Amino acid sequence: MCGIIGYCGHRPAVPLVLEGLKRLEYRGYDSAGLAFLQLNKLEVIRSEGKLCNLEEKVAKTANTFAPISIGHTRWATHGLPVERNSHPHKSNNNALAIVHNGIIENFQELKDELLQKGYVFYSDTDTEVLANLISDELDALFAAKFSKKYEQMQAELESISQNSLQYLPYMEEAFRNALKRAHGAYAVVLLSPLIPQHLLAARLSAPLLLGIGIGEYFIASDVPAFLPYTRDVVFLDDNEYVVLSASSYAVKNIYVGEEIAKTVHHIPWDLQGAAKDGYKHFMLKEIMEQPRVLQDCLVGRLQDDMVCLPELDTLAVPDSIRIIACGTSYNAGLWSQYYLEQFAEIPVTVEIASEFRYRKPILNKNELVVVISQSGETADTLGALRLCREKDYPVLGICNVLGSSVAREATVSLYTQAGPEISVASTKAMLSQMVVLLLLALYYGQRKKLACPVREVLRELKALPEILENALPKMRDKAKEFAFQYAFAKSFFYLGRGIAYSLALEGALKLKELSYIHAEGYATGEIKHGPIALIDPDFPTFALAFDDENFSKVRSGIQEIKSRQGRVISLLQEGTTLENEDLWYIPKTKLPEFIALPAMQLFSYEMADYLGKDVDQPRNLAKSVTVE
Numbered sequence: 001m002c003g004i005i006g007y008c009g010h011r012p013a014v015p016l017v018l019e020g021l022k023r024l025e026y027r028g029y030d031s032a033g034l035a036f037l038q039l040n041k042l043e044v045i046r047s048e049g050k051l052c053n054l055e056e057k058v059a060k061t062a063n064t065f066a067p068i069s070i071g072h073t074r075w076a077t078h079g080l081p082v083e084r085n086s087h088p089h090k091s092n093n094n095a096l097a098i099v100h101n102g103i104i105e106n107f108q109e110l111k112d113e114l115l116q117k118g119y120v121f122y123s124d125t126d127t128e129v130l131a132n133l134i135s136d137e138l139d140a141l142f143a144a145k146f147s148k149k150y151e152q153m154q155a156e157l158e159s160i161s162q163n164s165l166q167y168l169p170y171m172e173e174a175f176r177n178a179l180k181r182a183h184g185a186y187a188v189v190l191l192s193p194l195i196p197q198h199l200l201a202a203r204l205s206a207p208l209l210l211g212i213g214i215g216e217y218f219i220a221s222d223v224p225a226f227l228p229y230t231r232d233v234v235f236l237d238d239n240e241y242v243v244l245s246a247s248s249y250a251v252k253n254i255y256v257g258e259e260i261a262k263t264v265h266h267i268p269w270d271l272q273g274a275a276k277d278g279y280k281h282f283m284l285k286e287i288m289e290q291p292r293v294l295q296d297c298l299v300g301r302l303q304d305d306m307v308c309l310p311e312l313d314t315l316a317v318p319d320s321i322r323i324i325a326c327g328t329s330y331n332a333g334l335w336s337q338y339y340l341e342q343f344a345e346i347p348v349t350v351e352i353a354s355e356f357r358y359r360k361p362i363l364n365k366n367e368l369v370v371v372i373s374q375s376g377e378t379a380d381t382l383g384a385l386r387l388c389r390e391k392d393y394p395v396l397g398i399c400n401v402l403g404s405s406v407a408r409e410a411t412v413s414l415y416t417q418a419g420p421e422i423s424v425a426s427t428k429a430m431l432s433q434m435v436v437l438l439l440l441a442l443y444y445g446q447r448k449k450l451a452c453p454v455r456e457v458l459r460e461l462k463a464l465p466e467i468l469e470n471a472l473p474k475m476r477d478k479a480k481e482f483a484f485q486y487a488f489a490k491s492f493f494y495l496g497r498g499i500a501y502s503l504a505l506e507g508a509l510k511l512k513e514l515s516y517i518h519a520e521g522y523a524t525g526e527i528k529h530g531p532i533a534l535i536d537p538d539f540p541t542f543a544l545a546f547d548d549e550n551f552s553k554v555r556s557g558i559q560e561i562k563s564r565q566g567r568v569i570s571l572l573q574e575g576t577t578l579e580n581e582d583l584w585y586i587p588k589t590k591l592p593e594f595i596a597l598p599a600m601q602l603f604s605y606e607m608a609d610y611l612g613k614d615v616d617q618p619r620n621l622a623k624s625v626t627v628e
């Protein structure tokens with residue numbers, strides 16, 4: 001995920017911005033850059049890879065005492081992670097540079113318009129389009145006022161530093177005009193030699209906050225960026241922009257331009273805590289950011305109620321699919337079997353990578369291998385991938401980490417766009433894998449021209465972020481309540497049927513890896529074939545009872561457990577009920593898996609926290625298992 005920091009004040013800004021970028025490193029990034037003013041000329045330095053590359057370049061530059069600077073770390077999702085795509089981006093006329101988080105959805109339309117006017121683009125980014133759009137608006141204002149464009153005013157502009165306020169209203173208006181035309185999400189900061197003592201920054205659906213110091217102000221996407229200097233913060237809201245200098249700031253509305261009184265909040269976190277956005281653990285933070293993850297996964301993949309996965313367009317529609325993965329990624333693969341078979345009518349086999357690679361697997365002609373891996377570095381999954389590539393089977397890699405081995409070695413890759421997952425227990429990565437796999441099922445259904453309900457499913461999917469956002473606080477309370485009640489357990493069953501079966505496996509995996517309570521996931525219908533012998537009052541069950549065609553059968557399964565004195569937590573959707581005291585209601589949706597998964601994650605999290613376990617780094621586990 002990208003990170004932003006901007007500074008104006010009494011300290012040398014460039015080293016401060018570099019340090020701020022380092023504190024945003026935990027978010028993950030693949031390139032970085034910064035901009036500052038040198039003799040009132042805009043200087044931009046950018047570099048691929050780690051921040052040390054940028055530091056090296058900066059060290060070779062004469063003036064690092066500039067009092068104003070902006071910086072950015074980029075986590076590429078669209079456009080390669082190369083220097084030309086990294087931020088800051090300048091306008092063609094060098095009037096300004098911007099850093100930007102988020103996605104300008106109508107960038108192509110705006111770019112076409114600017115191309116027609118003769119603008120040139122040096123990157124694949126939407127950010128460069130926004131930079132030129134602002135400068136185009138500025139030129140329009142200058143032409144009306146001075147009958148000249150920015151480039152024709154160079155002589156006058158040389159004396160600008162003495163009189164920076166003169167052009168501030170024009171730049172502000174241009175900034176606002178451009179942002180009013182940009183749809184999507186942005187946190188954007190602008191630096192310009194026209195306003196050498198000021199930064200402009202705005203937000204829409206992407207975090208941006210102002211740090212308030214004495215004789216200095218900071219603007220950043222995340223608190224840790226400026227935490228050593230101040231804990232006093234103003235959170236910008238959507239459609240707000242801020243004009244800041246070393247001595248003042250004013251927050252205004254983008255549409256009406258009026259100043260808005262803002263509250264200054266004091267951040268109680270230390271650096272370590274702030275890196276978790278104030279959450280006690282990364283795991284909790286990652287669970288809570290899943291509404292955003294749901295949104296991010298869809299970005300660039302839907303068009304006119306159709307699924308677009310252009311990465312796959314050149315591969316033939318397979319006759320069968322072999323999904324290979326480990327752990328949580330395996331559970332996501334197993335879950336997708338139902339949808340791939342239902343919507344795409346493609347037979348699917350799901351395999352554990354460590355088993356697959358040591359068999360003599362026989363793949364079908366025209367079979368597509370799908371490997372799923374959050375990290376893209378899991379040794380067993382990579383081994384399976386290599387085996388299939390050696391046999392010349394096409395491999396689709398589904399992974400989260402850009403440039404990882406799976407991404408590089410697969411025939412084609414789909415990124416899950418979940419942002420860096422730091423906690424060892426995988427949470428948001430699985431949710432994002434499920435979104436991509438569901439899109440894959442719809443995509444093949446479309447390509448096969450089947451009567452699959454693409455529009456209806458997409459409508460449900462698009463509604464999920466809001467439903468989940470609203471549900472999370474209540475789910476957390478419920479998870480706490482049940483964790484307290486069930487912390488006595490030494491063993492747990494997790495039961496699910498149909499689409500809920502793989503979630504039961506995942507629920508059990510999460511509980512055991514975090515709280516070290518033994519847990520087994522079973523297909524609800526299978527329990528009576530042996531495992532039910534274990535049931536007694538000390539052996540509880542977590543049952544998934546979705547409002548689908550399996551509901552009555554699941555209800556019978558729960559009754560069988562209850563009649564043997566087994567205690568059951570039943571996770572069910574609003575509008576249904578069961579003869580059971582420990583009911584956990586989640587909102588009604590046709591895709592309940594996307595709500596049930598975070599609920600189970602929260603239950604495991606609260607259980608582990610209550611039992612005093614090391615939530616983010618459970619014993620014996622590593623984030624990425626790079627050994628066999």
Ligand code: M6R
Nearest residue numbers: 327328329373374375378425426
């Ligand atoms: O990076 P991967 O998705 O390939 O990792 C696979 C498993 O190691 C991983 O999902 C593991 O099971 C998680 N720690 C579970 O939370």
